[in-house]
Amino acid sequence: MILLNFLFYALFILAMGYYFITNLQWYSYKLNRVLFHHTKTWWHFVYFLIPFALYMLISYTSDYGFVVVIAYLALLFHWYRELDKPLVWTGRVKRFFAAMMFFAIFIVVLLSCFSVIFPIFLAYFISLFIENMLFHGFKAKAEKKIEAMDNLTVVGITASYGKTSIKNYIEHLLKVKYKTYATPRSINTLGGVMKDVNDDLPSDTEVYVVEMGARGEGDISEITTFVNPHYVVVGKIGPAHIEYFKTIENIRNTKMEILQTSRLKEAWIHESAMVKPETNIHTFGEKENLNIKLNLPAPKYVIEDVQATLDETSFTLDSVRYSASILGAFNAMNLAAAVLVAKKLGLNDEQIQNQLSTLKPVNHRLQRIDAGGKVILDDSFNGNIDGMMAAFELASTYEGRKVVITPGLVEVDDALNVQVAKKANEVFDVVVVTGDLNYAIFKEYVDEEKLVKLSAKSEMEAMLVEQTAVGDLILFANDAPSFV
Numbered sequence: 001m002i003l004l005n006f007l008f009y010a011l012f013i014l015a016m017g018y019y020f021i022t023n024l025q026w027y028s029y030k031l032n033r034v035l036f037h038h039t040k041t042w043w044h045f046v047y048f049l050i051p052f053a054l055y056m057l058i059s060y061t062s063d064y065g066f067v068v069v070i071a072y073l074a075l076l077f078h079w080y081r082e083l084d085k086p087l088v089w090t091g092r093v094k095r096f097f098a099a100m101m102f103f104a105i106f107i108v109v110l111l112s113c114f115s116v117i118f119p120i121f122l123a124y125f126i127s128l129f130i131e132n133m134l135f136h137g138f139k140a141k142a143e144k145k146i147e148a149m150d151n152l153t154v155v156g157i158t159a160s161y162g163k164t165s166i167k168n169y170i171e172h173l174l175k176v177k178y179k180t181y182a183t184p185r186s187i188n189t190l191g192g193v194m195k196d197v198n199d200d201l202p203s204d205t206e207v208y209v210v211e212m213g214a215r216g217e218g219d220i221s222e223i224t225t226f227v228n229p230h231y232v233v234v235g236k237i238g239p240a241h242i243e244y245f246k247t248i249e250n251i252r253n254t255k256m257e258i259l260q261t262s263r264l265k266e267a268w269i270h271e272s273a274m275v276k277p278e279t280n281i282h283t284f285g286e287k288e289n290l291n292i293k294l295n296l297p298a299p300k301y302v303i304e305d306v307q308a309t310l311d312e313t314s315f316t317l318d319s320v321r322y323s324a325s326i327l328g329a330f331n332a333m334n335l336a337a338a339v340l341v342a343k344k345l346g347l348n349d350e351q352i353q354n355q356l357s358t359l360k361p362v363n364h365r366l367q368r369i370d371a372g373g374k375v376i377l378d379d380s381f382n383g384n385i386d387g388m389m390a391a392f393e394l395a396s397t398y399e400g401r402k403v404v405i406t407p408g409l410v411e412v413d414d415a416l417n418v419q420v421a422k423k424a425n426e427v428f429d430v431v432v433v434t435g436d437l438n439y440a441i442f443k444e445y446v447d448e449e450k451l452v453k454l455s456a457k458s459e460m461e462a463m464l465v466e467q468t469a470v471g472d473l474i475l476f477a478n479d480a481p482s483f484v
Contacts, residue, residue: 005059008066009114010104012055015069015076017100019047020120022087028189028215029092029131031124037243039410039437047079052116059114082456092131099123135191139226142197146227152205153178154227155341158212158220158258159235159270160251161384162334163188165362166235167211169338173355177347178206186381188213190222197227207345212258215244220257231344232258232267233337236330240384243411268340270333271299284336301340306332308394310368310375320349324356327366327377330390364479366391373470375400380479383409385416388477389423396427398473403430405454406477408438421445428475430467 023043027033038044051072059065080086087093100123107115146152157167164186171182183196188211201208212223237252245251252273259267259281269275271285277300284301304316306329314323315332317339324335335356342352361367364381375398379391388409395402404424408417417438424431425446432452433442439453454463468474 005063005065005114006108008069009059009108010101012069012072013100013104013116013119014097015073016048016052016116017097017120017123018087019076019079020124021093021096022083024124025087025090025093026085029128030215033215043079047076051075055116082458084457092127095130096123096127099126135194138194138198139190142194143226145197145201145203149203149205153207153231153345154229155207155209155231155233156212156224156227156229156258156261157209157233157235158214158255159233160238160240160255161382161387162235162330163211163213164381165331165334165365166233166337167209168362169335169359170233170341171207171209172359173338173342173347173352174207174209174345176351176355178345179204180207180209181205182209183211186213187211188223190219190226193223193227214254215241217250217254218257220254221260224258224260228261228263229258230261230263230265231341232261232264232269233341234258234267234269234273235337236270236333236386237272238384238386239412239416241411242413266344268301268337270337282340284333284340286333301336303332303336308332308390310394310397322353322356324359326359326361327368328379328387328390328394330386331366364476366394374468375473377473377475380476383478385409385412385419388420391475391477392423392427395473395475401430401469401472402428402475403432403468403472404428404475404477405432405434405460406475407434407479408442409478410437414441417441418445425450432463432467434479 023034023038024031027037051068055065055068055072058068100119103119103122104115107113107118155170157163157170159166167182171180174180181202183193184200187193187196193210208227210223210227210229212220214220234255237248237255239248239251242251245254256273256275265280267281269281269283271283275281275283277283282301283299284303285299286303286306301317306315307313308327308329310327312323312325313328313331313335314321315336317336322335322339326335339352364378366382367378369376369378377391377395379387382388382391395404406424408420418441421442422445424442429450430452431442431446431450432454433439434454434457442451452463452467454460
C-alpha cells in the first residue's frame with residue numbers, strides 16, 4: 001500500500017507541477033504576474049488550491065488519497081485539451097521538474113511525509129537561481145559576439161503597439177542594399193534577444209533590427225544597453241499593458257529608455273511620446289494638433305493624405321507618395337517609420353517604393369485571405385485599440401455581410417472595451433465574443449440578435465459553419481490565448 005501511495009503521490013505532484021510551470025511560462029516566469037495579474041484566477045482554486053487541500057485532507061485521514069489523484073488527473077487533462085498554448089519543454093522546464101522530484105523524494109525519505117507545496121516552490125526558487133547563473137553566461141557570450149562584429153549596424157524598435165510590423169518593414173526595405181537580419185516573430189525580451197544573438201544572428205549581418213518590448217520599468221533599458229542601437233524608432237505610445245504600468249506616463253518613460261544607447265546616431269520618435277526634438281532626435285506623426293496643445297513643435301515628418309482600402313494603404317511623406325499592399329490606415333505610421341530609416345541608410349525613393357511593392361503583410365496582422373468565397377481579415381495578433389478600430393473602419397468599407405470574432409482587448413481598462421463593443425455593434429452584422437473576459441461589456445453594448453458567445457476555441461469550426469456564409473467578410477480581431 002505504501003508503494004501504491006507513493007506512486008499516486010508522484011503522479012499528483014507531477015500534475016500540480018505541470019499546472020504551476022505552465023502558468024509561469026505564460027507569464028515569463030514571473031510569479032507575481034501569475035498570482036496577481038492572471039485573468040483567470042479562479043483556475044488557481046480549481047486546478048491547484050482545492051485539489052491540494054482535498055488530497056492532503058484525505059491522504060492524512062484515510063487510504064483513499066489516490067481517488068483525489070485520479071479525479072485531478074482527469075480534471076487537468078480536460079484543462080490541457082482546451083489550451084491553445086501548451087507547455088513548451090525547454091531546458092528550464094526540464095530542470096524545474098528534475099529539482100521538484102529531487103526535493104519530493106528527499107522530503108519523503110527524510111521526513112516520511114508526502115509534501116506537495118514545498119517541493120514545487122523549492123524547485124521554483126532553485127531553478128530561478130540556476131537560470132540567473134546561466135543567464136549571465138549567455139549574456140556575456142552574446143555581448144562578445146556583437147562586439148566582434150565591427151561592421152554591424154543596430155536598429156532598435158519599440159512602441160506600445162506596431163513594433164513587430166515596423167521591424168519587419170525596416171528589414172524588408174533595407175535588404176535591397178544590406179545583409180539584414182531581424183529578431184524573429186515577436187521576440188522582444190532581453191532573454192529572447194540574447195538567445196537570438198547567440199543562436200541565429202549570422203556573423204556577416206550588416207544591419208540587425210531589434211524589437212524591444214516591456215512589461216515594466218527598466219525592461220527597455222536592459223535591451224538597449226545590451227545591443228546599443230545606432231538608430232532608434234519609437235512608434236505609437238498608448239495604453240497597452242496599462243495593468244502593469246498603471247499610467248501612460250510610466251509607459252512613455254519606459255519606452256524612452258531606448259535613447260540610453262551610447263552610440264545613438266539618429267532617432268525617430270512618434271509624436272505620441274511628446275518629446276522635444278533635438279539635432280539627432282526627430283518626431284513624426286499624422287497630426288499637428290497634439291503638439292500645438294502641448295506647446296511642442298510640429299512633427300518634423302508629417303504623414304499626410306492616408307488612404308486605406310481592402311487592397312492597399314498609401315500615404316504622403318516629405319511630398320513623396322508611397323503605397324504598399326498592407327492593410328489598415330494605422331500602418332501608414334509604421335510604414336513611414338521604415339521609410340525614414342531606409343532613407344537615412346542610403347536608399348532612394350525608387351528603391352523604397354520597389355521594396356514596398358513586394359512587402360508582404362505580417363502574419364495575423366490585418367492579413368487578407370480569400371477562401372471559400374469569403375473575405376477573411378486575420379488581425380488576430382493585433383491587441384491594441386488603435387489597430388482594432390482601424391480594422392473595424394476598414395471592414396466597414398465592405399459592402400457585404402460582416403462578422404467579427406474577438407475577445408475584446410486585454411490588459412486595458414473597461415472604457416476601451418466599451419469603445420470596441422459600441423463600434424463593433426455599429427459596423428458588424430454578427431459579433432462573436434470569445435471567452436468570458438469582456439463578454440459582459442459586449443452583452444451590454446451589442447444588440448442581442450447580433451451577439452454570439454464562443455466559450456471555447458474548439459467550438460470555432462461549428463460556429464463558422466453556422467454563423468457565416470459565402471460573400472461574408474470575417475474579421476478575426478485579436479486572439480487572446482485561452483488562459484486569458
